[in-house]
Amino acid sequence: MRVSRVSLIERFAAWIGVDEPWERDPGPGRAVQDARVACGFIVGIVVSLEVMRSLGLTEQIDFPVWQQYAILVAGVLPLFVRRRFPLAVAAATQLHFFVVAMTMGLLAYQFVFQVMAFFGLYSGVAWARDRRALLVLLGAVMVWMAGWLAWDFALGNSIAQITEDAAGRQAAGLLSAPVAYVLYTIAMNFVFYGGALLFGQNSWRSARRLAILTEQADTIAEQAQELRDQAVVEERLRIARELHDVVAHHVSVMGVQAAAARRVLDRRPEAAVGALSHIEESSRQAVAEMRRLLGTLRSGSSTPEASREPGPGLAGIPDLVRQSRSPGFDLEYMLVEEPDGSAASVPGPMALSVYRIVQEALANVRKHSSANRVTVAVRVRGAGADPGYVEAEVVDNGRPLGATSGTGLGLLGMRERIASHGGAVEAGPRLSGGYRVRVRFPLTAAKTITPEHES
Structure with a gap:
C-alpha cells in the first residue's frame, strides 16, 4: 500500500509539472485585463450583497453593513495581481474565503463570492511558476478543507440544525437528512476545488504546449535561415572556384603563348601566328565561361540545373591539354578506361571537378615550376567494379621557382572540390624529380552527391 500511495503522489506531482523547467510568462499588457476582471468581481459582489440585504438574508450577521462590504471587497483585491503573484493570490483568496465562512456564515455562500474564490485558486494553478510550491499549497488547502468539514460535522451545529429542520418535514428519500447533508457538502467541495484544479491545470498545459510549438517554429525558422545562408555561401564558394579556375587557366595560357610568340616573332613568324591563335582561342573560351557564370548569377530559377549550362567534363580535357601546349612546353595526355x-x-x-583540378594543376605548373614536360593521365574504373573510381594525375619534370608566389586560393578550391565528392589527393615532389598531383574520386560516392555541390 505504501508503494501505491507513493506512486500515486508521484504521478500527481508529475501531472502538476513539479519538474518542468518551463515557466509561464504573464507577458506585457496583462495587468489591465486583470484589473478589469477584479473590478467586475467587485461590482458583482456589491450587487449580490445588496440583493441579499433586500431579501432580509443578512439579519443574523452581527457585523455593520460597511464592514460586510469592506470584507467582501477585500477578498477581490488580490486578483489585481493574479498573474504576477499567482501562488500568493491563490493562498490569499482561499484564506479569505475560510475566514468569511467562519465569521459571516451566509455571506460566504453567495454565488459571486464563491466564483471569486474559485477563480483565485484557478489563477494560482494556471499561472504558478514554481510548481513544487503549488503542490504544497494545494496540499495545505485540501488538508484545511478536510479539517474544516470534519470540525463542522463533528463539533459544529450544522448537523443539529439540519436534523431540527427536517423533523417537521416528511422526508421521501432513502437517506437521512444528516447523511444527505454530509454527502452533498463533500460533493460540492470536491466539484469546487477539483474544478478549479482541472481548469487551471488545463490552462497551464495548453500554454506550455503553445510555448513549445512556438519555440519549435522559431527553431525551424532559424534553421531554415541558416540553411539559406549556408546555401548562399556554398554557391559563392562554387562561383569563386569557377572564376579562379577560369581566369587563372586562361590568363596563364595567354601569358605563356604571348611569351612564346614574342621569342619567335622574328625568326619563326608562323610559330608566332600559332601562339597568337592560341591566345585568341583562350580569350574566347574565357569570355564564354564567364558568361556562363554570369548567367548562373542572374538566373531567377530555383532549380540549379535549370539555370546552369553544362560545364566542361572529361571530354574537354584533351582540348585543355592542347591549348596548354606551347613551344618548349610538351604535354601528353592519356585516358585509361575499364571497361x-x-x-x-x-x-x-x-x-567537372576532375577537369578543374587538372586545369588548376596545369596552371600551377606554368606559374610555379620550371618544367618543360607534363603528363596528364585520367583513369576511370566503372561503377560496376569494386571499387569504382575516377582518377586524374598530373606529373611534371620541373623544379619549383623560388621567385613565384600565389594566393593559395587554387589549392583551397581544389581541396573543396575533392571534399565535396569524398575523394582523396596526393600532391608533392617525386623522388625521381618533378612534382605530382593525383586525385581519386570513388564512383560509389557520386550517388550521394547532389548537383548543388558542383555543376
Whole structure:
C-alpha cells in the first residue's frame, strides 16, 4: 500500500509539472485585463450583497453593513495581481474565503463570492511558476478543507440544525437528512476545488504546449535561415572556384603563348601566328565561361540545373591539354578506361571537378615550376567494379621557382572540390624529380552527391 500511495503522489506531482523547467510568462499588457476582471468581481459582489440585504438574508450577521462590504471587497483585491503573484493570490483568496465562512456564515455562500474564490485558486494553478510550491499549497488547502468539514460535522451545529429542520418535514428519500447533508457538502467541495484544479491545470498545459510549438517554429525558422545562408555561401564558394579556375587557366595560357610568340616573332613568324591563335582561342573560351557564370548569377530559377549550362567534363580535357601546349612546353595526355566507355558514365559534377583540378594543376605548373614536360593521365574504373573510381594525375619534370608566389586560393578550391565528392589527393615532389598531383574520386560516392555541390 505504501508503494501505491507513493506512486500515486508521484504521478500527481508529475501531472502538476513539479519538474518542468518551463515557466509561464504573464507577458506585457496583462495587468489591465486583470484589473478589469477584479473590478467586475467587485461590482458583482456589491450587487449580490445588496440583493441579499433586500431579501432580509443578512439579519443574523452581527457585523455593520460597511464592514460586510469592506470584507467582501477585500477578498477581490488580490486578483489585481493574479498573474504576477499567482501562488500568493491563490493562498490569499482561499484564506479569505475560510475566514468569511467562519465569521459571516451566509455571506460566504453567495454565488459571486464563491466564483471569486474559485477563480483565485484557478489563477494560482494556471499561472504558478514554481510548481513544487503549488503542490504544497494545494496540499495545505485540501488538508484545511478536510479539517474544516470534519470540525463542522463533528463539533459544529450544522448537523443539529439540519436534523431540527427536517423533523417537521416528511422526508421521501432513502437517506437521512444528516447523511444527505454530509454527502452533498463533500460533493460540492470536491466539484469546487477539483474544478478549479482541472481548469487551471488545463490552462497551464495548453500554454506550455503553445510555448513549445512556438519555440519549435522559431527553431525551424532559424534553421531554415541558416540553411539559406549556408546555401548562399556554398554557391559563392562554387562561383569563386569557377572564376579562379577560369581566369587563372586562361590568363596563364595567354601569358605563356604571348611569351612564346614574342621569342619567335622574328625568326619563326608562323610559330608566332600559332601562339597568337592560341591566345585568341583562350580569350574566347574565357569570355564564354564567364558568361556562363554570369548567367548562373542572374538566373531567377530555383532549380540549379535549370539555370546552369553544362560545364566542361572529361571530354574537354584533351582540348585543355592542347591549348596548354606551347613551344618548349610538351604535354601528353592519356585516358585509361575499364571497361571501354566508362568515362561517359562519370557524373557531370564529378567530371567537372576532375577537369578543374587538372586545369588548376596545369596552371600551377606554368606559374610555379620550371618544367618543360607534363603528363596528364585520367583513369576511370566503372561503377560496376569494386571499387569504382575516377582518377586524374598530373606529373611534371620541373623544379619549383623560388621567385613565384600565389594566393593559395587554387589549392583551397581544389581541396573543396575533392571534399565535396569524398575523394582523396596526393600532391608533392617525386623522388625521381618533378612534382605530382593525383586525385581519386570513388564512383560509389557520386550517388550521394547532389548537383548543388558542383555543376
